[in-house]
Amino acid sequence: MPKITPFLWFDHQAEDAAKLYVSVFPNSRIDRIARYPGDGPDGVEEGKVMIVEFELDGQKVIAMNAGPTFKLDEAFSFVIDCDGQAEVDHYWNALTADGGQESQCGWLKDRFGLSWQVTPRQLIEATTSPDREAAGRAFQAMMTMKKIDVAAIENAFRGV
Numbered sequence: 001m002p003k004i005t006p007f008l009w010f011d012h013q014a015e016d017a018a019k020l021y022v023s024v025f026p027n028s029r030i031d032r033i034a035r036y037p038g039d040g041p042d043g044v045e046e047g048k049v050m051i052v053e054f055e056l057d058g059q060k061v062i063a064m065n066a067g068p069t070f071k072l073d074e075a076f077s078f079v080i081d082c083d084g085q086a087e088v089d090h091y092w093n094a095l096t097a098d099g100g101q102e103s104q105c106g107w108l109k110d111r112f113g114l115s116w117q118v119t120p121r122q123l124i125e126a127t128t129s130p131d132r133e134a135a136g137r138a139f140q141a142m143m144t145m146k147k148i149d150v151a152a153i154e155n156a157f158r159g160v
Contacts, residue, residue: 006078007062009070010112012044014063017112018052021061024094030054041067077107077115084120085150091118092147102146122150126157134159 022028034051052063099111126138141156
């Protein structure tokens with residue numbers, strides 16, 4: 001069975017990004033840092049960080065410093081499966097700190113430009129419920145939010 005590994009392109013912040021991510025997620029670690037053996041792209045000097053391999057709660061990820069040619073954008077995001085408001089708040093606050101940007105419906109960009117969806121299970125359960133009227137109310141409530149408010153989603157679902 002093939003292994004699929006996300007590969008992230010950074011200008012020069014791969015190590016800093018990996019350090020942030022492993023500090024935020026449990027059971028995470030940096031596995032390996034490889035350095036450029038000679039001068040790299042766009043003036044990257046010999047010995048600078050080239051590749052950072054790390055795990056986020058068991059998911060292997062590779063980050064590379066390769067210059068400014070490509071930028072991260074919302075076309076790729078990581079989804080964080082949360083259970084309750086405390087987990088939503090933890091991940092939201094950690095990933096929007098120091099220059100991250102809030103978006104809408106539980107989406108954000110961290111300070112490195114990587115997009116994340118901070119998604120509580122309660123939101124998924126409410127918006128995919130077979131009770132389509134209640135699901136619609138929860139969905140409409142979500143559309144007004146940046147960070148997901150679990151209690152507000154549950155109240156909308158119940159029609160409160």
